[in-house]
Amino acid sequence: MDGPKTTEQRIETRAIHAGQDPDEETGALMTPIHANSTYVQDAPGEHRGYEYSRTGNPTRTDLEENLASLEGGEFGRAFSSGMGAINTVMNLLESGDHVVTGEDVYGGTHRIFTQVYEEYDIAFSFVDMTDLDEIEAAFREDTELLWLETPTNPLMSIVDIEGASEIADAHDVICAIDNTFATPYLQRPLDLGADVVCHSLTKYLGGHSDVVAGALVTDDADLDERLGFYQNSVGATPGPFDCFLVLRGTKTLPVRMDRHCENARTVAEWLDDHADVDQVFYPGLESHPGHEIAAEQMDDFGGMLSFELDGTLEQASTLVSETEVFTLAESLGGVESLIEQPAPMTHAAIPREERIAAGLTDGLIRVSVGIENGEDLIADLEQAIDTAVN
Ligand SMILES: *Cc1c(COP(=O)(O)O)cnc(C)c1O
Numbered sequence: 001m002d003g004p005k006t007t008e009q010r011i012e013t014r015a016i017h018a019g020q021d022p023d024e025e026t027g028a029l030m031t032p033i034h035a036n037s038t039y040v041q042d043a044p045g046e047h048r049g050y051e052y053s054r055t056g057n058p059t060r061t062d063l064e065e066n067l068a069s070l071e072g073g074e075f076g077r078a079f080s081s082g083m084g085a086i087n088t089v090m091n092l093l094e095s096g097d098h099v100v101t102g103e104d105v106y107g108g109t110h111r112i113f114t115q116v117y118e119e120y121d122i123a124f125s126f127v128d129m130t131d132l133d134e135i136e137a138a139f140r141e142d143t144e145l146l147w148l149e150t151p152t153n154p155l156m157s158i159v160d161i162e163g164a165s166e167i168a169d170a171h172d173v174i175c176a177i178d179n180t181f182a183t184p185y186l187q188r189p190l191d192l193g194a195d196v197v198c199h200s201l202t203k204y205l206g207g208h209s210d211v212v213a214g215a216l217v218t219d220d221a222d223l224d225e226r227l228g229f230y231q232n233s234v235g236a237t238p239g240p241f242d243c244f245l246v247l248r249g250t251k252t253l254p255v256r257m258d259r260h261c262e263n264a265r266t267v268a269e270w271l272d273d274h275a276d277v278d279q280v281f282y283p284g285l286e287s288h289p290g291h292e293i294a295a296e297q298m299d300d301f302g303g304m305l306s307f308e309l310d311g312t313l314e315q316a317s318t319l320v321s322e323t324e325v326f327t328l329a330e331s332l333g334g335v336e337s338l339i340e341q342p343a344p345m346t347h348a349a350i351p352r353e354e355r356i357a358a359g360l361t362d363g364l365i366r367v368s369v370g371i372e373n374g375e376d377l378i379a380d381l382e383q384a385i386d387t388a389v390n
Contacts (some may be wrong), residue, residue, distance in 0.1 A: 011070060011185060012254040019307045020247065030306045031247055033240045034058045038163025055232050059240035064215075067205070069185040070250065073198050073217040075224035077231050078243060082180065082200025083108050084236030085214030089176050089196060091230040092223075093144055095121040100138045101147040102129035104157060104180065104358065107346060109147070117243045121352050129159040130290065136167050139307035141280045148177040148186075148194070151294070153344050154366040155359055156304045158290025161297055165193030166314045174223070180204070180333075190219055196227070203333025204303070207249035207256055213238045256335065259371040260303030263337075266374040267367070267381065276389045278308040278363070304332060306342075306366045311389055313362035316341050320365060325372060325380040332368035337377055 001344070009017070014273065022029050034057055039050040050056050053182075058077050068076030079085040086109055101113065103126040113124050125138040129148060146168040152158035161177060168175035177189040182201045189197050199205060201213035218224050231237060238246075261284075268282035280287075283294035284301030294301060309316045319339075320328050326339035330346055340346060342360050350360070 012357045019062045023047030054226040059243040063243040071217040079214035080215035096143045106154045136198045139225035161192040211245040261300040262375045264369040281306040309363040322384040337370035
């Protein structure tokens with residue numbers, strides 16, 4: 001299709017149009033689901049761009065172009081899960097390499113690092129990423145990767161992406177960042193110096209809690225080629241139906257994120273004033289230690305927050321069980337509000353003392369604020385808190 005280059009357009013327009021030209025043969029407006037494994041060749045070795053769907057599939061290509069455009073990157077790669085994407089970055093390393101990462105990285109990331117890649121003799125330093133000096137101090141001769149996440153789960157700690165990627169750059173180390181919580185609508189790490197951006201598309205980009213998928217985006221052609229080699233060799237690639245579902249989600253990412261942010265801010269401020277709530281962790285609140293950096297590197301503060309009920313583990317369990325609009329469930333980023341208690345759920349694998357030392361108290365509650373009516377969300381939390389503490 002001729003027309004203005006989508007990279008010159010704003011993100012709301014690119015979300016809908018990038019990589020999604022109408023089908024040339026039929027004029028179909030929506031990306032066709034190419035449910036197909038192999039492709040006809042006109043002569044041996046003469047294919048029309050596709051040979052086999054693990055290597056490439058047209059529906060996946062449309063998604064990969066869309067995701068690259070959203071992150072402001074050249075090259076996108078889609079995977080069958082966020083973990084599949086993370087694993088592909090790890091495939092770049094060799095035995096004997098060292099990785100610097102955050103002490104509060106996503107649980108699945110912590111697991112693949114310590115229970116899979118440590119077995120392959122890759123070493124990890126888990127540090128407080130909010131402190132650039134700690135990041136710098138953790139670098140060694142054999143460090144090959146800096147793995148960032150911001151905001152983090154569940155305390156919404158903020159890492160200075162530009163500062164951290166400068167450190168990686170000075171050491172000639174790849175800087176990868178998991179941008180799942182913020183999404184490219186709110187934060188574009190490639191512009192801030194990161195080398196590769198990772199996503200669990202399962203969350204906000206898919207946005208409807210109906211698909212598991214992942215992605216990597218980079219501006220570096222050599223890096224993309226290496227990632228593509230592992231994407232094809234390892235084979236954690238998404239099917240065309242999943243790609244279609246994610247594309248359906250990315251079209252509305254900007255409008256959904258606006259409402260997620262608005263509702264999260266409303267809920268955070270309301271909780272902050274509540275007598276039975278000790279602390280609220282939301283980067284949009286001025287009291288949040290990462291507020292200033294978040295205000296600089298994010299366009300808004302996202303839909304995730306946590307709060308500490310002034311009460312026991314049992315009372316917090318009652319709270320999360322009593323909500324009616326918020327659903328008690330793990331995961332995040334869908335249109336519906338979810339609530340969970342890290343201690344017995346997402347962070348149950350961490351021994352209690354270690355967990356509490358990391359700030360994950362018994363009364364901590366995490367919410368993924370959905371796009372329902374904000375007043376309904378507050379009314380629901382109000383009745384659940386009342387039931388829990390009285
Ligand atoms: C969910 C999640 C992942 C893992 O993604 P899957 O799609 O579940 O494999 C990685 N990082 C973050 C921050 C996540 O929330």
